[in-house]
Amino acid sequence: MTAREILLALPVLAALACLPLLGPPDYFMHLAITALLIALACTGWALMGRFGLVSFGHGAFLGIAAYSMALLWNLAGLTPWIGLPLGVALAALAAALLGWPAFRLRVVGHYFALVTLAAGEIVRILVTATRSVTGGSLGMTPNQAPPGEALAAMQLGKAGFWWLALLAWAGGLLAWRLLDRSMTSKALAAVAEDEDAAASIGIRVAREKLKVTLLSAAFAGLAGGLMAQYRMYLNPETLAGLGISLQIVFGALAGGMYSLIGPTIGALFTIGLDETLRVAFGTQFIGAAPLIYGLLLVLFVLFLPRGIAGLLERRPRRAPAAARAAPAEAAAVPAADPPRA
């Protein structure tokens, strides 16, 4: 973190922190808070995603942190101020339990993605199955704090949550920046290029991967817990499973997962898209929203693989697409003699 970056970042954060003082409409504040929390989840995902560690199960970490926090509050009366860090720690623990064997045993690429997908589904189904405690697919509501104790129970107004979300989001960006400057980031970049070569020069592949995975899961968990606490409602479909996991991946990809601000741009984009579609179509054409959503996802991957932030780059410094292309590109080799059918 150079002094120049701090000088640049602080005024921006201060300006953003002043937002509630302008008295914006509630609807706008709601969107802003939601976007910031999704941005945090996307940033957390991209922390590992940009090194080729593709997770399709980040919903699991959102869910673990959010449900631990809410259950501790409802059943034991533990304030979310303690429950949320505990939940985040549990999410990181889950990531370690999943990540350590996966990395030690070299589960990579498609296989890693599918293992995380299974993990996300497991959390979703477990929450649904334990419906006597969690409310199952009907969802659950954290108990209202007694009057006068709302602050102690982290049940804040829009402004309070905006500041909380801003702090968490800035924490995510700070972690990204610090990681960028660490040896871990260099090591992971090497691992992403060639795992064997990286191991041969003394990089402890599994340990480096685990570090970034823990960090990623922790920020996803933080985002999940704050989302639940802000909405005062938890649902296994929106906090675990394939749906939300893919949404996080799309946000990171649309914004651009290789730049610091990319996932945030992506989150703003997806929230803006969701709202526009909702306002434009309402409930009249349900189905139009996922249709356009999916279409954009395909178009982004086809024509803008580095995301919106990729447009802002002067020139791509590294081209992971070209570097990591499988040697299988036989399609480019003209065949001398097509086979008989």
Place this chain on the structure above:
Amino acid sequence: MDPFLLEALVNGVLLGGVFALPVLGLNLVFGVVDVIWLCYAELVMVGMYAVWFLYTQAGWPLPLAFAACLPFVAALGVLLHVLVVRPLLRAPPINQVLATGGVLFVLQGVATLVFSTDFRSLGVEMPPMEVGEVFVSGTKLAAFLAALAGAAALWAFLKFTYVGTAIRAIARDREVMPLMGVDPRRIYLITSAVGGTLAGFAACLLVVQLDVHPFVGLSFGPITFMICVMGGLGNMLGGFLAAFLMGLIVSVGGFWWNTEMSYVVAFVFFIAVMFLRPQGLFAR
């Protein structure tokens, strides 16, 4: 033996037969083109709607609706390959998976727009049969036998036809086969068509057992991917056997606990297999 346990075992085998077809199709595409069709279950869903529409709305006889479903979904598979997969053959795997994930949303959206989110039922049911102490659903048994026949047909196609041999060869060695005069572009196209046909076939078998709705794919999609990987990528026989193993786990797990927990057990089992035998359960 407890007749209920026996019934769970029989149902597990029948369920395995249902899983087997999409697993074979996915495995074929995965093994040959090396791209995961994340929207595979949604292709099956579209096929189910096609059969439902032709049979209940357009008044076609059921066999004719089935027959129309296969080329329809095969064409969708080809379209998917040409429009989405082919331009991404050189892209990193995550981009390929995400693009087909986008297609998943598109298909769900289209289905919702056209057919709404209502559950649609074909309303065809065959009488249950009593074998010894066990009741077996006639519909499930018929679907199971059809799945076996489909798998056998696929095996014969891959084993005894020239194109089938070329497909297996490409899956084995992608770099050398083009030098031997096999045009991978063509083989990929044919494989996508065959993968689509299998999705269509699976749709015919599923539509008589399940109600169709736009999100029905999510109920069997994830487990299909897992079975596919568990059996070993590109290993058709392994995928086929793993389908029955998963069917048994889900069915017997449902007998001991409940259906939801049985899926948890199945997914945990999948993760364990990935850790212990990442090359697949039945790798040689």
